[in-house]
Amino acid sequence: xxxxxxxxxxxxxxxxxxxxxxVKLNLEQTGRYExxxxxxxxxxxxxxxxFRPDLILLDVIMPDLDGGEVCxxxxxxxxxxxxxxxxxxxxxxxxxxxxxxxxxxxxxxxxKPIGKEDLIRQIEKNMYKPR
Amino acid sequence: MPGSIxxxxxxxxxxxxxxxxEFLKKAVGIDFQxxxxxxxxxxxxxxxxxxxxxxxLDLNLPGSSGLETFSRMHGQVEGIPIIxxxxxxxxGLATRAVREGAQDYLAKSEVNADILVRSIKYxxxxxxxxxxxxRAHDGLELKVRERTAELVEANEHLKVxxxxxxxxxxxxxxxxxxxxxxxxxxxxxxxxxxxxxLASGVAHEVKNPLSVILQGVDYFVDTLQNKDENxxxxxxxxxxxxxxxxxxxxxxxxxxSISKLDMxxxxxxxxxxxxxxxxxxxxxxxHIRVRRDFKDGVGNVVMDKNRVEQVFVNLLMNAINVMDGGxxxxxxxxxxxxxxxxxxxxxxxxxxxxxxxxAVVVEIEDTGPGIPEKxxxxxxxxxxxxxxxxxxxxxGLSVVKNIIDLHEGKVSIKNKEGRxxxxxxxxxxxxGQV
Numbered sequence: 301x302x303x304x305x306x307x308x309x310x311x312x313x314x315x316x317x318x319x320x321x322x323v324k325l326n327l328e329q330t331g332r333y334e335x336x337x338x339x340x341x342x343x344x345x346x347x348x349x350x351f352r353p354d355l356i357l358l359d360v361i362m363p364d365l366d367g368g369e370v371c372x373x374x375x376x377x378x379x380x381x382x383x384x385x386x387x388x389x390x391x392x393x394x395x396x397x398x399x400x401x402x403x404x405x406x407x408x409x410x411x412k413p414i415g416k417e418d419l420i421r422q423i424e425k426n427m428y429k430p431r
Numbered sequence: 432m433p434g435s436i437x438x439x440x441x442x443x444x445x446x447x448x449x450x451x452x453e454f455l456k457k458a459v460g461i462d463f464q465x466x467x468x469x470x471x472x473x474x475x476x477x478x479x480x481x482x483x484x485x486x487x488l489d490l491n492l493p494g495s496s497g498l499e500t501f502s503r504m505h506g507q508v509e510g511i512p513i514i515x516x517x518x519x520x521x522x523g524l525a526t527r528a529v530r531e532g533a534q535d536y537l538a539k540s541e542v543n544a545d546i547l548v549r550s551i552k553y554x555x556x557x558x559x560x561x562x563x564x565x566r567a568h569d570g571l572e573l574k575v576r577e578r579t580a581e582l583v584e585a586n587e588h589l590k591v592x593x594x595x596x597x598x599x600x601x602x603x604x605x606x607x608x609x610x611x612x613x614x615x616x617x618x619x620x621x622x623x624x625x626x627x628x629l630a631s632g633v634a635h636e637v638k639n640p641l642s643v644i645l646q647g648v649d650y651f652v653d654t655l656q657n658k659d660e661n662x663x664x665x666x667x668x669x670x671x672x673x674x675x676x677x678x679x680x681x682x683x684x685x686x687x688s689i690s691k692l693d694m695x696x697x698x699x700x701x702x703x704x705x706x707x708x709x710x711x712x713x714x715x716x717x718h719i720r721v722r723r724d725f726k727d728g729v730g731n732v733v734m735d736k737n738r739v740e741q742v743f744v745n746l747l748m749n750a751i752n753v754m755d756g757g758x759x760x761x762x763x764x765x766x767x768x769x770x771x772x773x774x775x776x777x778x779x780x781x782x783x784x785x786x787x788x789x790a791v792v793v794e795i796e797d798t799g800p801g802i803p804e805k806x807x808x809x810x811x812x813x814x815x816x817x818x819x820x821x822x823x824x825x826x827g828l829s830v831v832k833n834i835i836d837l838h839e840g841k842v843s844i845k846n847k848e849g850r851x852x853x854x855x856x857x858x859x860x861x862x863g864q865v
Contacts, residue, residue, distance in 0.1 A: 316639045316642075316643070318639075318640070318643040319639055319642045319643050319646070322642075322643050322646035322647050322650065323646055325646075325650055326646055326649055326650050326653070329650065329653060329654060361635055390634055390635045390638035390639060390642075412638045412639065412641070412642040413638055413641040413642035413644070413645040413646075413673055413674075413677055414642065414645065414646075415645050415646070415648075415649050415670070416645075416646060416649030416650070416653070417649070419646075
């Protein structure tokens with residue numbers, strides 16, 4: 301549980317508007333989160349700078365810039381590099397993960413499609429990790 | 432006919448000899464030069480000088496008589512005509528002499544100058560013709576022999592050529608078959624590649640909308656007021672549907688991504704054991720016993736350990752799923768020789784692999800209800816499943832076959848006599864231990 305009354309800020313960078321908005325709906329419905337969505341990868345950095353999220357959900361495959369790129373940009377920003385990043389991926393093979401979660405390049409990932417409960421569990425799990 | 436004829440007269444009776452010489456002296460137009468010998472031995476010596484045109488030979492001589500006389504003389508004097516002289520009782524003998532090769536016979540009692548001269552002339556002429564004939568015959572025989580030898584040799588060459596052509600034809604046929612096979616493999620690989628690329632695209636495009644639906648369903652579950660039973664069920668079906676669709680997409684990715692293998696020598700038994708570990712929970716849950724029959728020293732097989740493990744897990748799970756209330760799984764591992772490898776071919780279930788030194792065989796048997804014969808030939812088809820209602824994507828066995836094909840192995844699935852199914856997998860061992 302987070303600190304009383306203060307909502308945690310989540311930034312979603314995903315080019316799929318429908319997904320981003322549905323997730324926003326679900327997360328905000330709990331009353332615990334304030335969510336901002338960003339569908340343009342290139343604007344992810346500025347969005348992060350403005351919003352100062354507690355956790356970033358980052359799609360891997362995006363048309364203009366892929367998630368890995370965005371992530372390394374984030375890492376190189378002094379104010380942003382400590383924000384926990386969780387990758388979202390649609391391309392995961394059965395043998396790579398019999399489970400729906402794992403680690404890629406040092407960052408945790410979760411695979412789509414994912415339900416509300418599982419998503420919130422992942423967010424809570426990774427939010428307080430020291431980077 | 433030459434002007435002079437040299438005659439060798441072999442006659443022991445001096446009166447007859449004289450008479451004959453008189454006859455010959457009287458001959459008109461021809462000069463007969465007569466040499467007289469009274470016994471066989473002298474005659475032979477004279478004949479050996481070969482300076483004779485004709486021999487008049489009495490068959491009754493001291494030192495030799497009868498046919499023997501003639502034979503001996505005849506044998507010594509090739510090419511010189513012989514006229515035998517006979518007494519009254521010798522006609523039969525004389526006839527035989529003629530058959531043996533004498534040109535003529537003259538009865539001493541009936542001989543006169545004319546007869547004598549004529550006989551000599553004809554004898555010489557006949558002999559000449561005989562000789563010519565003989566030479567021609569010999570020449571012909573020689574030619575025939577040579578020709579035959581040539582033909583035999585030519586025939587041998589032809590046979591060799593035919594054999595070479597046959598071998599070349601066979602090589603050609605083999606090369607053609609290999610070419611076709613390679614072509615097919617290339618086509619297959621190209622298809623797989625396309626499918627692979629398609630699959631990634633499809634996966635991405637499908638999984639995103641699925642995510643929206645899933646999140647949406649969850650939203651409704653949490654926010655809809657006064658949900659009735661139907662609404663609850665509906666939302667639950669929707670959630671399950673999303674997971675099912677996701678499983679299919681993941682299976683498709685899986686199927687199409689298998690193109691490169693990480694091949695190392697492995698002990699098949701240990702791969703089987705680790706597969707069993709992975710499904711241990713399921714085995715216990717369904718009360719399934721496992722029997723092991725592993726032959727020692729079967730040797731290593733070069734394989735992609737993870738993929739093959741995937742194969743075994745898939746097959747074990749298939750077996751577990753059909754033995755709901757309990758049952759038994761029997762696992763066997765043994766080595767097979769080349770003949771068994773090629774003999775155990777099931778045209779429906781797998782491609783022909785190239786057997787080299789031998790193979791390692793893995794058998795997985797269950798005690799379930801078996802597979803209905805009418806679907807037997809579809810079981811390896813992608814997307815064919817009898818368990819779609821319980822979430823089966825139908826990709827399992829096609830992935831299994833794909834992996835085994837990539838190992839140049841062979842898989843066949845048959846119903847056992849009695850209950851259950853037996854899966855037989857053969858992995859080739861190439862050219863001795865690796």
